[in-house]
Amino acid sequence: MTYLIGLLSVVFLVLAIMIVSKSMSLSKGIQGTEQDQDTPLDGANNANAIGMIVFLVLGSIGAAWSFLYSRPDLLPVAASEHGLKTDQMFWVSMGVITFAFFVTNALLFIFSFIYRHKKGYIATFYPVNHKLELIWTVIPAIVMAVLVFTGWRTWRDITSQAPDNAVVIEVTGHQFGWYVRYSGNDDNKLGNNNYKLIDATNSVGIDFTDEKSFDDFTANEMHLPKGVPVLLKIKAQDVLHSVYLPYQRVKMDAVPGMPTKFWFVPNKTTDEMRYITGNPDFNYKLNCTEICGSGHFGMAITVFVDEPEDYATWCKQQKPFLTQNPDFLAKVPEKLKGKAQKYIEAPAATPDSTQASGATPAAATSLR
Amino acid sequence: MATATLHATDTHDHEHEHHELGFVQKYIFSEDHKTIAKQYLISGIIWAFFGGAMSVIFRLQLGFPNMDLTWLKPVLGQWIVEGKLEKEFYLALVTMHGTVMVFFVLTAGLSGTFSNFLIPLQIGARDMASGFINMLSYWFFFLASIIMFSSLFIETGPASGGWVIYPPLSALPQAMPGSGLGMTLWLSSMALFIVSQLMGGINYICTVINLRTRGMSFTKLPLTIWAFFFTAILGLLSFPVLLSAALLLIFDRSFGTSFYLSEIYIGGEALPNIGGSAILYQHLFWFLGHPEVYIVLLPALGITSEIIATNSRKPIFGYRAMIGSMMGITCLAFIVWAHHMFVTGMNPFLGSVFMFLTLIIAVPSAVKAFNYITTLWRGNIIFTPAMLFSIGLVSLFISGGLTGIILGNSALDINLHDTYFVVAHFHLVMGAASFFGLMAGVYHWFPKLFGKTMNKNAGYIHFWFTFVGVYCVFFPMHYIGLAGFPRRYYSFTALGNGRMEAFVDMNMFISIAAILTFLAQAIFAVNFFYSIFKGKRAPQNPWNSTTLEWTAPIEGIHGNWPGEIPAVYRWPYDYSKPGSSVDFIPQNVPYSATPESNFPEENEEIANEKEIEGLLDIQNSAYSH
Numbered sequence: 006m007t008y009l010i011g012l013l014s015v016v017f018l019v020l021a022i023m024i025v026s027k028s029m030s031l032s033k034g035i036q037g038t039e040q041d042q043d044t045p046l047d048g049a050n051n052a053n054a055i056g057m058i059v060f061l062v063l064g065s066i067g068a069a070w071s072f073l074y075s076r077p078d079l080l081p082v083a084a085s086e087h088g089l090k091t092d093q094m095f096w097v098s099m100g101v102i103t104f105a106f107f108v109t110n111a112l113l114f115i116f117s118f119i120y121r122h123k124k125g126y127i128a129t130f131y132p133v134n135h136k137l138e139l140i141w142t143v144i145p146a147i148v149m150a151v152l153v154f155t156g157w158r159t160w161r162d163i164t165s166q167a168p169d170n171a172v173v174i175e176v177t178g179h180q181f182g183w184y185v186r187y188s189g190n191d192d193n194k195l196g197n198n199n200y201k202l203i204d205a206t207n208s209v210g211i212d213f214t215d216e217k218s219f220d221d222f223t224a225n226e227m228h229l230p231k232g233v234p235v236l237l238k239i240k241a242q243d244v245l246h247s248v249y250l251p252y253q254r255v256k257m258d259a260v261p262g263m264p265t266k267f268w269f270v271p272n273k274t275t276d277e278m279r280y281i282t283g284n285p286d287f288n289y290k291l292n293c294t295e296i297c298g299s300g301h302f303g304m305a306i307t308v309f310v311d312e313p314e315d316y317a318t319w320c321k322q323q324k325p326f327l328t329q330n331p332d333f334l335a336k337v338p339e340k341l342k343g344k345a346q347k348y349i350e351a352p353a354a355t356p357d358s359t360q361a362s363g364a365t366p367a368a369a370t371s372l373r
Numbered sequence: 374m375a376t377a378t379l380h381a382t383d384t385h386d387h388e389h390e391h392h393e394l395g396f397v398q399k400y401i402f403s404e405d406h407k408t409i410a411k412q413y414l415i416s417g418i419i420w421a422f423f424g425g426a427m428s429v430i431f432r433l434q435l436g437f438p439n440m441d442l443t444w445l446k447p448v449l450g451q452w453i454v455e456g457k458l459e460k461e462f463y464l465a466l467v468t469m470h471g472t473v474m475v476f477f478v479l480t481a482g483l484s485g486t487f488s489n490f491l492i493p494l495q496i497g498a499r500d501m502a503s504g505f506i507n508m509l510s511y512w513f514f515f516l517a518s519i520i521m522f523s524s525l526f527i528e529t530g531p532a533s534g535g536w537v538i539y540p541p542l543s544a545l546p547q548a549m550p551g552s553g554l555g556m557t558l559w560l561s562s563m564a565l566f567i568v569s570q571l572m573g574g575i576n577y578i579c580t581v582i583n584l585r586t587r588g589m590s591f592t593k594l595p596l597t598i599w600a601f602f603f604t605a606i607l608g609l610l611s612f613p614v615l616l617s618a619a620l621l622l623i624f625d626r627s628f629g630t631s632f633y634l635s636e637i638y639i640g641g642e643a644l645p646n647i648g649g650s651a652i653l654y655q656h657l658f659w660f661l662g663h664p665e666v667y668i669v670l671l672p673a674l675g676i677t678s679e680i681i682a683t684n685s686r687k688p689i690f691g692y693r694a695m696i697g698s699m700m701g702i703t704c705l706a707f708i709v710w711a712h713h714m715f716v717t718g719m720n721p722f723l724g725s726v727f728m729f730l731t732l733i734i735a736v737p738s739a740v741k742a743f744n745y746i747t748t749l750w751r752g753n754i755i756f757t758p759a760m761l762f763s764i765g766l767v768s769l770f771i772s773g774g775l776t777g778i779i780l781g782n783s784a785l786d787i788n789l790h791d792t793y794f795v796v797a798h799f800h801l802v803m804g805a806a807s808f809f810g811l812m813a814g815v816y817h818w819f820p821k822l823f824g825k826t827m828n829k830n831a832g833y834i835h836f837w838f839t840f841v842g843v844y845c846v847f848f849p850m851h852y853i854g855l856a857g858f859p860r861r862y863y864s865f866t867a868l869g870n871g872r873m874e875a876f877v878d879m880n881m882f883i884s885i886a887a888i889l890t891f892l893a894q895a896i897f898a899v900n901f902f903y904s905i906f907k908g909k910r911a912p913q914n915p916w917n918s919t920t921l922e923w924t925a926p927i928e929g930i931h932g933n934w935p936g937e938i939p940a941v942y943r944w945p946y947d948y949s950k951p952g953s954s955v956d957f958i959p960q961n962v963p964y965s966a967t968p969e970s971n972f973p974e975e976n977e978e979i980a981n982e983k984e985i986e987g988l989l990d991i992q993n994s995a996y997s998h
Binding site: 045294 | 460461464534535539541542545548549634635636637638639643647648649650651652685686687688689690691692693694716717718721724725728729732733735736739740742743744745746747749750751752753754755756757761764767768771772775776778779782783784785787788790791792829830833837840841844848849852855856857859860861862863864865866867868869870871872875876879915916917946948949950951956
């Protein structure tokens with residue numbers, strides 16, 4: 006394919022040189038003989054007019070070919086429910102503008118060619134036509150109105166309140182990576198956090214005066230259940246970042262001091278995507294799309310979309326932050342120490358006994 | 374002939390002072406609008422080469438990520454590390470390319486040159502309303518240029534947070550080296566730049582309103598002047614907002630305020646700032662940033678209107694619709710800014726409102742495109758280099774504008790925001806289109822600017838290389854954006870799943886095309902500078918145009934016209950008028966002199982000619998202080 010692209014560029018170059026040499030020879034031949042002192046016309050006029058048509062033809066071929074060539078890689082398979090809708094709307098809009106693109110450009114270049122200067126021809130004095138103006142004001146206005154209306158409905162649905170059963174996951178951007186915090190297996194509620202509590206261990210500043218944070222666990226990768234609404238609560242620690250899940254068509258800025266959110270329903274598991282793309286190593290990614298410093302381009306973590314059961318299993322395997330870092334028990338206020346204690350693994354006690362006393366795992370309840 | 378009426382008035386030697394000015398007053402601290410225009414133009418061209426060169430360097434990184442760049446070490450020094458472009462310097466290049474191109478080339482170079490040059494000449498004024506403020510405007514711009522340029526050479530590098538310099542990245546020196554001294558210089562430079570723009574804008578507006586020659590009513594103004602007028606209004610109302618955004622940022626950076634900063638943990642410590650809003654900056658920035666798009670585009674569209682009409686030998690189609698659509702664009706430009714912010718976490722309801730307003734702006738834009746095309750219809754087209762660039766502009770304006778319909782749709786913008794699709798969109802519709810307007814203007818008014826002619830064949834070669842090149846660079850970028858490639862990425866390794874590999878050849882193609890297009894600009898540079906000194910002497914009215922500037926002496930004298938300023942009797946688009954023996958009738962030819970081609974309502978105008986003549990004394994008294 007590199008060769009084809011090379012070929013295309015060579016064609017354009019040859020074309021340019023051809024026009025140039027032709028225009029030069031023509032202008033040489035004509036200078037002094039036919040050239041009228043009063044008009045800026047020269048012998049290259051016809052060559053330039055032909056150039057317009059050649060550009061139109063080669064340009065259209067180039068546009069169509071390059072589109073077909075890159076089509077398989079455009080808009081990679083959508084892996085969320087709203088992504089299917091926006092992709093469909095994208096192609097409809099694309100159809101409309103492609104039509105307008107070819108029609109208007111064709112008229113522009115064809116008129117340029119047809120109405121090139123001809124000796125003795127007098128241009129038509131045609132300063133205004135209100136009917137025409139009205140037509141091409143109203144038609145774009147109607148097309149726009151339709152596009153706006155469908156776009157607005159989709160936008161409204163995407164940005165509506167997340168359903169109550171949504172799995173809540175917190176993702177925090179920092180230079181240069183993402184922290185992921187889950188609401189835990191017991192209460193499906195994220196505890197508070199505070200940027201002043203951030204330290205080397207407590208990287209998202211979990212606030213242990215809030216009992217909801219006791220069961221929260223953190224991870225270096227993101228796991229999402231398929232077919233279940235997922236609500237991302239998005240934060241940033243230092244500068245702006247932007248959560249970008251390319252396959253799920255999710256994008257939302259992470260702003261220091263202003264939590265943002267985005268909810269969506271993943272509809273293809275990692276395994277399904279591996280099958281669809283034929284790539285056994287396929288993995289979803291969470292990238293950054295807001296410039297954040299030298300490591301911006303590498304700021305990514307891997308995302309796994311699991312079947313709901315697998316997701317629940319994975320969640321259960323995760324240990325709460327407090328369990329992994331029992332030192333933080335010291336930060337828990339006296340009256341909540343009792344509640345926090347059950348997340349601390351006594352050296353002698355088996356972990357299972359504390360786990361079993363917990364409530365029904367939140368992830369499971371959210372899978373109704 | 375057209376020039377006959379002009380020579381009749383030439384012989385009067387008006388009591389205008391013709392004392393010789395010294396070199397410094399004539400060429401450096403000049404108050405003459407023509408000299409200031411040339412100063413802007415040449416500064417803009419020099420900046421354009423720097424801005425273009427920066428893009429070539431980062432295109433090398435994107436197109437040939439494995440290339441050994443050691444050969445650039447003599448130029449870039451410490452920014453080449455082990456044969457690779459330094460990551461922070463890549464971001465600095467992207468930032469400076471954007472800043473330089475948007476502000477220093479397309480705002481100052483385009484609007485600064487042609488507003489200054491054409492407003493007095495086309496409306497029939499001796500100079501700008503205030504020559505002194507006009508001179509200050511250029512020298513503030515020059516100072517801004519020096520500061521911005523010097524920031525390229527400091528050890529920590531120039532500003533690198535993207536041309537939009539969103540805080541907190543731009544506010545915290547610990548976030549990236551470019552946010553240190555480089556950002557301080559960027560902000561100082563931009564503050565001076567804004568001052569320069571405001572002084573220029575006030576002058577343009579005052580001059581258009583007050584100094585039109587007798588008979589030059591608003592409905593007889595060439596579309597160029599209308600475009601410059603609207604541009605100046607846009608700039609005057611929106612640049613102060615950028616200044617306030619920059620000032621608040623300076624406060625946050627240097628005086629410990631928290632306008633934009635809140636709850637930040639960086640470099641191992643929690644900052645005390647609470648209560649600021651990073652989004653506030655984005656609102657302020659885009660309140661200028663979006664009108665800025667039209668500040669660079671409207672002058673280009675105005676120039677194109679003039680050139681297409683002249684070289685089609687036809688009146689511009691829908692003169693009043695053109696004014697109306699520019700007015701519509703000007704008003705709407707102020708109320709669409711938040712479409713740059715659909716996914717910043719702004720209230721989704723606001724997103725709906727701004728989507729609606731944004732897609733409305735497509736309507737006046739479409740009207741303009743259709744009017745251009747209809748102007749070509751049944752014309753008698755002469756392809757001067759300026760005409761070629763104008764047709765190119767219309768094509769780029771359409772192609773780039775259409776994708777705006779997709780990006781303005783907030784639901785679709787979610788996926789495409791900050792990808793190469795956006796880069797392709799705005800480079801076509803505002804970058805390349807405005808650049809083509811600049812080139813068209815230079816080729817068209819070069820005979821007036823310098824009294825010489827440029828080589829046309831070199832102009833044709835320049836056009837075809839640039840036109841094909843620009844499409845080869847920016848058309849494939851849409852595909853890369855649709856594949857989900859984010860902008861401002863040093864490398865695409867982190868995308869995974871073989872997506873980077875799928876577009877290696879296309880990125881390479883874009884880079885090659887960009888380099889060739891950049892090199893082709895040398896044809897222009899040589900032609901331009903050679904013609905200034907060695908070009909053939911220009912004829913009085915090389916394109917057989919109707920507007921007033923072509924009645925002024927070729928040499929460009931102080932005060933523009935040696936005798937009385939010509940009066941204006943008709944609109945500027947009397948090309949190929951039925952009944953007329955010549956295919957153009959200049960604006961200063963009264964209807965009484967052309968009975969054979971007058972329309973009935975124009976015959977009635979003849980009665981007003983006495984009245985127009987009677988205004989001469991008032992006009993003269995305005996200049997005799």
